[in-house]
Amino acid sequence: MIEFRSIIFVTYAGAELLDLAGPSAVFSTANRVAGKTLYKIVVATPRSGQVSHSCGIALSAVPFGEIDLGAHDTVLIVGADARPLAVAMADAELRSFLRSAILKAERLGSICTGAFILAAAGLLDGKTVATHWSATAQLGEMFPSVHCDVDALYVSDGQLWTSAGVSTGIDMALAIVGSDHGSALKAEVARQLVVYSHRPGHQSQFSNLLAAQAKEDERFVGLTTWLRESTESLISVEQMADHVGMSPRTFHRRFVESFKQTPAKFFEAVRLDAARNLLEARQSVANVARKAGFQSESAFRASFKARFGVTPQLYRETWHRR
CATH class of the missing domain: 1.10.10.60 (Homeodomain-like)
Structure with a gap:
C-alpha cells in the first residue's frame, strides 16, 4: 500500500505563482480532510536558492540534485509569461530533469503555459494537451507534432496531464485526487476550497x-x-x-x-x-x-x-x- 505520494512542483524565475499555489492547496487540503499525509508537496528548481515569481513573491525551492524521483511521484511544471517562459524552455538542466521524470515518475504534467517547456523537452510529440487559451495557436506553430485541445480545461493523456489557463490547475489537481483516492474525498476537498468539485476536463474555457x-x-x-x-x-x-x-x-x-x-x-x-x-x-x-x-x-x-x-x-x- 502506498503511504503517500510526492507532488513535485517545478518552478523557475518569473513563473506564475497561482499555477503553484492553487493546485498545492488542493493537495494540502486533501491531507487535512483525510487526517493524514496523502501527499508530500515539494517545490523544486534547477539551482538552489529562492525563486522570485511573477508577482514578486520569492519561495525557497529544493534543487534538482536533491530530488530522488520515485514511481509514485507526480511532477508538475508551472507556466509563465513569454519572457521567463522562453528562458525556462532554453534551460538544459530543466529539460533534462523533465525527461528523467517521464521515465521514473507516476505522472508528469504542466499547468498553463508550462506545456511549452514539456514540448521543448520533446515530451509532447504526438500527444493531446491543454494550455492557456491565448497560447494554443502559438503552441501548435512552434510544435506541430503536438495536438492542442483548445476547449479543454485539462487533458489526461496516459502518463501526461496538462491543464489550461492558471486556475484550471485546480481542476486538474482535483481530478488527480479523485483518481488516487476517490470521488468522495475529491468532493470534500472542493467543498472546503469553495470550488466546483466536477468541472469536466472538456468543459470550455468559456468566453x-x-x-x-x-x-x-x-x-x-x-x-x-x-x-x-x-x-x-x-x-x-x-x-x-x-x-x-x-x-x-x-x-x-x-x-x-x-x-x-x-x-x-x-x-x-x-x-x-x-x-x-x-x-x-x-x-x-x-x-x-x-x-x-x-x-x-x-x-x-x-x-x-x-x-x-x-x-x-x-x-x-x-x-x-x-
Missing part, C-alpha cells in the same frame, strides 16, 4: 477566447457585440454576413480563420455564455432558455450540459451555494 479572437478583425468586434445583444433571436449565417458587409461564403471563410469555429457554433457559445450569466442572477431555467434563444427547455438543457458538463439547474444551485 475569454471569444473576446480575444474578436480583436483579429475589427469588423467582427461589432458583430460579436450585436450577437451578444441578440441572444433571444435566431440569427442565420446570411444575416451575420449581411451585418458585416460580406457575402455568406467570404464571411464563413474569414470567420473560421479568425475564430477557429463556424459562425453557428460561435453564436451558440455566445447564447450559452449569456445563459450562464442569467443562471448566476437567479433566473429560472425556463426564463433563461427563452432569453438564450432556445426553442425548448429540453434543447437548452442538452446544449448547456454538452458545453459545461452540468445541467442548468445544477449549475444554478451550485453557484448559489458558493
